[in-house]
Amino acid sequence: MARKDEPVIEVRGLKNSFGKQVVHEGLDIEVNRGEIFGVVGGSGTGKSVLMRSIIGLQVPDEGEVEVFGESMIGRDEEEAKHVRRRWGVLFQGGALFSTLTVAENIQVPIREYYPGIDQELQDEIAAYKISMSGLASDAGAKYPSELSGGMRKRAGIARALALDPELLFLDEPTAGLDPIGAAAFDQLILELRDALGLTVFLITHDLDTLYAICDRIAVIADRKVVAVGTIPELLALDHEWIQEYFRGPRGHAAANRVNEKAEV
Amino acid sequence: MSVASDFSRNVEEGRCVLKFSGNLTILRVRKLSEQLNEIDADDLTVDLSDVDRMDTVGAWLVHKLQRDRGAKIVGANKEQKLLIEHVTQADQPMKVKREYESPLIRVLGQVGASAKIVFATLFGLLGFFGSLLISTLNIIRHPRRLRINAIAQQFEVVGVHALFIIGLMTFLVGIVIAQQGAVQLRQFGVEALTVNLVGRSAMKELGVLMTAIMVAGRSGSAFAAQIGSMKLSEEVDAMRTIGVSPMEALVFPRVAATVLLMPLLGFYAAIMVIIGGGIFCWLSLNIPPVTYVQSIRDAVPMTDLWQTLVKAPVFGMIIAMAGCYQGMQVQGNAEEVGLRTTTAVVQGIFLVIVLDAFFAVFFTAIGWT
Numbered sequence: 033m034a035r036k037d038e039p040v041i042e043v044r045g046l047k048n049s050f051g052k053q054v055v056h057e058g059l060d061i062e063v064n065r066g067e068i069f070g071v072v073g074g075s076g077t078g079k080s081v082l083m084r085s086i087i088g089l090q091v092p093d094e095g096e097v098e099v100f101g102e103s104m105i106g107r108d109e110e111e112a113k114h115v116r117r118r119w120g121v122l123f124q125g126g127a128l129f130s131t132l133t134v135a136e137n138i139q140v141p142i143r144e145y146y147p148g149i150d151q152e153l154q155d156e157i158a159a160y161k162i163s164m165s166g167l168a169s170d171a172g173a174k175y176p177s178e179l180s181g182g183m184r185k186r187a188g189i190a191r192a193l194a195l196d197p198e199l200l201f202l203d204e205p206t207a208g209l210d211p212i213g214a215a216a217f218d219q220l221i222l223e224l225r226d227a228l229g230l231t232v233f234l235i236t237h238d239l240d241t242l243y244a245i246c247d248r249i250a251v252i253a254d255r256k257v258v259a260v261g262t263i264p265e266l267l268a269l270d271h272e273w274i275q276e277y278f279r280g281p282r283g284h285a286a287a288n289r290v291n292e293k294a295e296v
Numbered sequence: 297m298s299v300a301s302d303f304s305r306n307v308e309e310g311r312c313v314l315k316f317s318g319n320l321t322i323l324r325v326r327k328l329s330e331q332l333n334e335i336d337a338d339d340l341t342v343d344l345s346d347v348d349r350m351d352t353v354g355a356w357l358v359h360k361l362q363r364d365r366g367a368k369i370v371g372a373n374k375e376q377k378l379l380i381e382h383v384t385q386a387d388q389p390m391k392v393k394r395e396y397e398s399p400l401i402r403v404l405g406q407v408g409a410s411a412k413i414v415f416a417t418l419f420g421l422l423g424f425f426g427s428l429l430i431s432t433l434n435i436i437r438h439p440r441r442l443r444i445n446a447i448a449q450q451f452e453v454v455g456v457h458a459l460f461i462i463g464l465m466t467f468l469v470g471i472v473i474a475q476q477g478a479v480q481l482r483q484f485g486v487e488a489l490t491v492n493l494v495g496r497s498a499m500k501e502l503g504v505l506m507t508a509i510m511v512a513g514r515s516g517s518a519f520a521a522q523i524g525s526m527k528l529s530e531e532v533d534a535m536r537t538i539g540v541s542p543m544e545a546l547v548f549p550r551v552a553a554t555v556l557l558m559p560l561l562g563f564y565a566a567i568m569v570i571i572g573g574g575i576f577c578w579l580s581l582n583i584p585p586v587t588y589v590q591s592i593r594d595a596v597p598m599t600d601l602w603q604t605l606v607k608a609p610v611f612g613m614i615i616a617m618a619g620c621y622q623g624m625q626v627q628g629n630a631e632e633v634g635l636r637t638t639t640a641v642v643q644g645i646f647l648v649i650v651l652d653a654f655f656a657v658f659f660t661a662i663g664w665t
Contacts, residue, residue, distance in 0.1 A: 130629040135392035142322070149326050156360075157353060159390035160383055164352075172392035177628040196322060196351035227382040228352065229375065 038101050040065050040199055040231045041086060046095035048081055055081050057255040059095070068225055068232040070242050072277065073252030079235045080124075082252070083201055086233070087121055088112060099199070117145050119199040120192030124207065126184035128176040134162065134187045135172035141194040157194075165190040166220055182213040186220070193224070199231045200224075206238045218244045239278075239286035251277075263287075303328075305335070311368075312337035314361075317346035320354030328357060338365070345371030355383040363387070417643070424621045428551060431543040443549050450553030454515045455561060462510050466565040469506060470494060470572020478581060487581060491588060492595040494573030499600035503566025505652060507558065508611040512644035516619035519550050520640035523623025524633040532624070542624070551616040558612030559605050566604060599664035607655050611648045618644040 041063040048056040055078035063069045073079050084090035086097055088104055097104045102115055128137050135158040142154055149157075162172045165186040176184055185205060192200060205221065206214035222245050225232055236242060242249060243263060250260045253273050259266055266274055277283060303316045312335070318324075342361055344350070350358075359380055361367040372380065397405070435442050477493040523546055526532050532542050570592060577583040583591075622640035626632050659665075 130631055133392075133394065146322055146326070149322075150329070153325065153329055155392045156356065158392050159388075160352070160356060160386040162390055162392070163386035163388045164382065169388055170391045172390055173394050193352075196353065227378060 038065075039063055040100060041233065042096075042098040042101075043082075043086065044096045046082070046085060046097065047093045048078065048085060048090065049093055054255060056085075056092075059252075059256045061250055061257055061260075063231060063233055064248075065231055066225075066229060067247040068221065068234060068245050070246035070249040071233070071235045071252060072237070072242065072249060074273070077252045078255075079252060080203055083203055083233065083235055087119070087201060088116075113145075117141070117195050118197055119201060120195065120197040121201045122185065122188045122192045122203065122205060124203045126176065126181075126188035128184060128187055128191065130176050133173055133175055134167070134179070134190070135159070137176070137187065138162070138191050138194045141191065145195060158190075161190045161193055162187070164193070164224070166216065182209045182217070185209070185217065189220070189224075193228070196228065197230070199233065202232060202234045202236075204235055204237065206236065206241050211240075214238060214240065215244075221245055239283055240289065243286050243290040303331075308341075311339040311341045313341045313343055314367075315343040315346060318348060320344075320347050320350040320357070322351060322353040325353050325357060332357065332361065340365050340367035342367050342369045343371045344369065344373075344376055347376065350376050350379060352379065352383055355379040359383045359387065420625070421617065421621055424617060424624075427543055428547060428617065431541060431548055434541075435544060435548065441544055443545060446545070446549035447553050450549050451557060453518070454511065454550075454553050455557040458510065458514055458561065459564070461514075462507055462561060462565055463568045465510065466503060466506050466568040467572040469502060470498065470569035470574075471576045473497060473502070473569070474573035474576040475580070478576075488583070488591070490573070490577060490581065491583065491591040494577075495570055495592040495596040496600060498566045498569035498573070499596050500603055501652070502569050503564075504558075504562035504604045504608050504611065505648070506569075507561045507565040507608070508615060508648045509645055511554065511558065511561065511612065512615045512618075512641050512648065515550075515554060516615045516644040517637045517641045519616060519619030520623040520626075520637040521633055523547075523620055524626035524636050525630075527624065527626045528630065528633065547620040547624075550620055551613060554612040554616035555609045556612075558608040558615075562604050562608035562611075563601070566601075599659075603655070603659055603664060607652065610651065614647045614651065615644040618647065 039062040041061065043059060043061040046056050046059040046061075047054070059082070061082075071079050071082065081090060085092045086099065086104070088107075092105070095105075099115055100118060104112065104115065107115075128134070129140065132140070135155065138158040138161050139154050142149060142157065158172060163169075167183060167186050167190065171179065171183060171187065176187065179187060189202075189205075202221070206217050209217060218241050221232060221234075224230060234241070234246065246263075248260060248262060249266060250257050251266065251271075251274055252258070253271075258271060259269055259274060261269075263278065267278055269275075278287075302318060303314045306313045306315070314332075314335070320328075340361060342358055344358070347354075355376070358367075358369060362369060362380075362384075369380070474490055474494050478487055478490045481487050481489050481493070523532070523542075526546070532546070535542050535545060574585060574588045574592075577588050578585055619640045622636040622643070626636050
């Protein structure tokens with residue numbers, strides 16, 4: 033068990049490369065318990081690759097990855113499972129199993145890790161997870177192909193939350209959602225974090241999301257993390273990309289919206 | 297007990313007090329849920345003061361006690377209260393199961409749905425054939441829209457790459473036919489007629505049928521999968537938006553290539569059957585190749601070759617159309633691509649064999665026996 037003050041995720045000296053193309057080199061990151069940690073960076077800077085390295089879908093060339101204080105590199109599958117059930121992952125497109133209904137999707141991790149829970153209780157669990165994720169009451173019986181993009185993401189969250197994880201990975205959760213849906217989704221993440229005491233690792237391009245819910249933000253550029261901090265801290269830095277990112281027209285608009293909301 | 301969640305039962309002031317301790321999490325709920333169901337006392341009080349950790353599943357159990365049995369909750373700390381509150385909020389009437397149908401109705405429904413699909417497919421194929429004809433006419437009127445490169449590429453994939461497997465398969469079939477035929481004909485003392493058997497069956501049926509089956513398996517399925525995945529990634533829609541007709545760009549080259557190549561492949565296959573049979577006759581029946589070729593020329597009338605050459609393009613058309621049509625029907629998810637691909641092959645082969653029967657009757661009627 034990780035101690036309370038220990039970082040939930042700790043990445044040191046990470047190196048990832050595909051052929052001759054080096055994506056990360058000497059990348060360090062620390063995510064603390066209970067925070068919503070945003071990761072930003074230009075397209076192709078390897079944000080998703082970083083997430084995949086942490087959750088073990090991509091074996092890095094070099095470096096150390098610790099989650100909950102346990103090393104994730106070179107672990108055998110059985111041992112890794114114990115750590116794995118303490119986190120949930122939402123992939124970009126939701127990645128729901130297309131042959132199962134939403135409720136069955138949510139029950140897959142439950143069955144895998146806790147066999148023997150009777151069907152009735154499983155259905156109840158699926159039902160309240162679906163409700164918590166803000167889906168309509170008939171969504172549980174539907175197949176993913178019958179859902180809209182936003183609903184699919186919510187169903188993906190419901191599945192990621194199936195085992196009551198302590199840590200939630202979200203890969204561009206608001207991409208492809210309309211502004212209303214995206215704002216509602218931000219709110220959902222915030223609520224779930226507060227209610228369930230989650231730590232959230234969030235990859236996003238959405239400036240509104242960054243302003244609205246992230247406690248700290250890491251900026252990836254030049255193959256490593258160039259800065260970590262709150263938005264005011266990042267704005268105080270003299271880094272070309274960061275300035276352009278947050279001070280650009282869209283950055284301004286997002287900041288204004290958040291300020292207006294704060295005043296109201 | 298330290299980690300495991302357990303509970304004790306006491307009666308205090310006429311209420312049954314359930315005092316939980318340890319972890320109230322998903323790990324323990326199976327046992328707990330059963331034990332809780334066995335308690336039939338009214339006026340429950342749930343004491344959570346000794347609970348270390350509670351997750352939503354634990355909170356759900358507590359919430360259910362509260363909802364169904366009117367239990368009173370005491371000793372919950374702030375986080376636990378919040379969690380129970382959240383779970384309570386999430387307790388809405390939810391549908392998680394598909395509607396139940398009785399098996400009889402389901403089977404009836406499936407029969408009906410299949411029948412509908414059969415008619416819809418026939419109707420759809422007819423419509424597809426129509427729009428193919430229209431785009432053919434369009435291409436004839438505007439020859440610049442003919443995509444020579446695409447057709448040439450399909451020639452390679454459908455024809456050249458299939459030569460080895462079709463050749464090997466039909467060669468082996470030739471040997472088998474000659475061997476089996478020889479065994480039967482020997483009983484009547486007309487072993488030499490093996491040559492007629494091999495030659496005529498190869499030219500009339502075997503060559504073209506075996507080719508059709510192989511092309512349906514290799515190319516019909518590939519057409520369905522290619523066009524199907526293009527439909528999924530909206531490439532087909534993008535084409536339409538740009539003003540390129542998918543019928544002209546995707547379907548026509550594939551159908552044209554298959555129609556043009558089937559006679560060649562069919563003839564090649566027939567020759568390979570005859571060669572396979574010839575090898576067997578030479579080695580096993582002592583009929584030298586020169587004599588074999590001479591007897592083949594005597595035995596096989598020209599009309600047999602015409603039959604193959606008439607049937608082959610029609611079969612090619614059917615196979616390519618079934619493949620492209622099924623590909624265009626893909627909607628929704630990746631699973632659909634697999635399903636449609638299977639359907640394309642099954643339909644292609646089925647229609648080819650049905651048509652072959654019609655052809656047999658027709659050719660007999662016009663005297664090409």
